Amino acid sequence: MQFELSHDRRNISDSDLLSDLRRVASEHSEQQVKQRTYEDHGKYGVTTVIRRFGTWNAAVEAAGLETTVERNIPDEKLFSALYDLWVSLGRQPSYSEVQKPACLFHVATYERRFGSWRQALEVFVSYANSEGMASPEAVETTGVVSSRTTRCPDLRLRFKVLQRDRFRCCACGASPSVTPGVVLEVDHIKPWSKGGETNIDNLQTLCAACNQGKTNHHEEQ
Numbered sequence: 488m489q490f491e492l493s494h495d496r497r498n499i500s501d502s503d504l505l506s507d508l509r510r511v512a513s514e515h516s517e518q519q520v521k522q523r524t525y526e527d528h529g530k531y532g533v534t535t536v537i538r539r540f541g542t543w544n545a546a547v548e549a550a551g552l553e554t555t556v557e558r559n560i561p562d563e564k565l566f567s568a569l570y571d572l573w574v575s576l577g578r579q580p581s582y583s584e585v586q587k588p589a590c591l592f593h594v595a596t597y598e599r600r601f602g603s604w605r606q607a608l609e610v611f612v613s614y615a616n617s618e619g620m621a622s623p624e625a626v627e628t629t630g631v632v633s634s635r636t637t638r639c640p641d642l643r644l645r646f647k648v649l650q651r652d653r654f655r656c657c658a659c660g661a662s663p664s665v666t667p668g669v670v671l672e673v674d675h676i677k678p679w680s681k682g683g684e685t686n687i688d689n690l691q692t693l694c695a696a697c698n699q700g701k702t703n704h705h706e707e708q
């Protein structure tokens with residue numbers, strides 16, 4: 488623990504604290520800074536950092552460094568969280584919107600993985616719009632002889648349907664970009680249970696309210 492004069496502490500800005508966290512991280516080649524490392528090498532006190540940011544992990548995250556739990560996240564999980572955020576907003580998320588709790592991961596995590604937020608968006612969109620790239624799930628089902636599509640559309644297919652429908656309910660036109668809180672779902676036009684395939688032509692965007700209105704006729708995800 489370091490001794491600090493009170494007038495020093497008063498003058499420390501958030502960005503002073505964060506850049507010192509990053510300095511210690513890079514000098515010790517750590518993706519995350521442990522409290523103990525910072526105690527020994529940091530310019531400021533650990534308690535000062537915690538008092539400012541609430542928790543140690545919050546400070547580490549604000550500095551754009553990884554917290555222990557966020558290490559080795561597969562790309563698919565990052566994409567899936569981004570997809571969820573995108574759909575809940577009904578539009579492309581902005582930089583400042585990519586944080587908890589709205590998004591499972593902080594924008595800094597995307598920047599680290601993909602170089603920049605812009606690049607993360609580009610990689611995600613080309614991932615979502617691609618097809619035929621073998622995802623882990625696709626590999627597992629390759630050996631299954633089935634003349635039918637699987638019931639549940641994957642992220643990429645859902646995203647394509649939502650994009651085509653401009654993130655609006657095909658029945659009532661509701662969109663979370665206009666009315667926050669509207670939940671969009673991807674629905675089979677001809678029910679899967681009645682032979683309807685899971686392809687873009689047989690899928691449509693519905694809001695939860697309209698989709699629930701349909702559940703008397705067939706069950707849907």
Ligand SMILES: [Zn+2]
Nearest residue numbers: 656659694697
């Ligand atoms: Zn609707």
